[in-house]
Amino acid sequence: MTELFLVLLSGVAAGALNAIGGGGTFVALPALVAFGMPPVTANAVSRVALLPGAVASAWVYRRELTPVGPTSTKALTAISVMGGGVGAGLLLMLPASSFDAAAPWLLAFATVILAFGRHLSRALGSALGRSVGMSSPAVLIGQFFLAVYGGYFGGAVGIMMLALWSIGLGLDAAVSNPMRIAQLAAIYLSAAVLFLLASNTLSAPLVLAAMLVGAVAGGFVGAHLARHLPTWLLRGxxxxxxxxxxxxxxxxx
Incomplete structure (x- = not known):
């Protein structure tokens, strides 16, 4: 029961972090691995568990969704769903050893994005000039590759989305945050469906349920508190x- 309670708390933290600024994978994945799950299974379980939390956050943000440049929201969401499914398929098809070998480097890459992504966005945006904007096809291509990454691993994918939109379109991160969480939910959707159908995600139902419940609570509360909490502390x-x-x-x- 103590371990399940810790998984529940990890779900709350992961759901809240995803709602506020991204990075819930950094809490959910190591918590499940510490519980004794193999990394590939833990990755799949975390994606399924975090989906309802992302949906809860997107529901809170539903009146604040703004289009990403010239791209329609329907097209962007469709690409996110498609890419998330492709990434999840790669995780299931490739040998587990591939993910075991790639996971530290993916974590390192996501950590660098987490640390310097916002600064890089501002620097490149300033260098490129705000008058230069990505075309709709370019936005969709970039979103597809990010969604594939999100379906395969997912660490800091929301931050990468904000970086892409900021650099390529000059969008403010605060204004884009509701759309970020909506696209995160779209990526998780196809990945979660595939994981439920084709993996052993349900082999530990109590662990999955504990993290799922926590993620929903964290995602709902986190979205409501995102405008009021000191984000510097959460980022730290x-x-x-x-x-x-x-x-x-x-x-x-």
């Missing part, structure tokens, strides 16, 4: 979690 905790998790994964290898 998230950054520390990301760095520690990355180091531990490299040490495991």
């Amino acid at each position: 905790v998230l950054m520390a979690t990301a760095v520690i998790t990355t180091v531990l994964y490299f040490l495991r290898g």
Whole structure:
């Protein structure tokens, strides 16, 4: 019961972090691995568990959704669903050893994006000039590759989305945050369906249920509190979690 309660708390934290700024994978994945799950199974379970939390956050943000540049919301969402499914398929088709070998490097890459993504967005946006904007096909192509990454691994994919939209379209991260969480839910949707149908995600139903319930609570509350909480503190905790998790994964290898 103590372990399940800790998984529940991890779900709350992951759902809240996804709602506020991204990075819930950095909490959910290591918590499930610590519980004893193989990394590939933990990755699949975290995606299924975090989906309802992302949907809850998107529901809270539903009146604040704004289009991403010239791209229609329907097209962007369809691409996110498609890419998420492709990424999840890659995770299931490739040998487990491939993910075990890639996970530390993916975590390291996501940690760098987490640490410097916003600064890089501002610097490149300033260098490129705000008058230069990505075309709708370019936005969709970029979104597809991010969604594939999100379906396969997912760490900091929301932050990468904000970086792409900021650099390519000059969109403000705060204004784009509701659309970020909506697209995160779309990526998780196809990935979760595939994981439920073709993996052993349901092999630990109590663990899945505990993280799912926590993620819904965290996602709902996190979205409501996102405008009021000091994000610098949350980013600091998230950054520390990301760095520690990355180091531990490299040490495991």
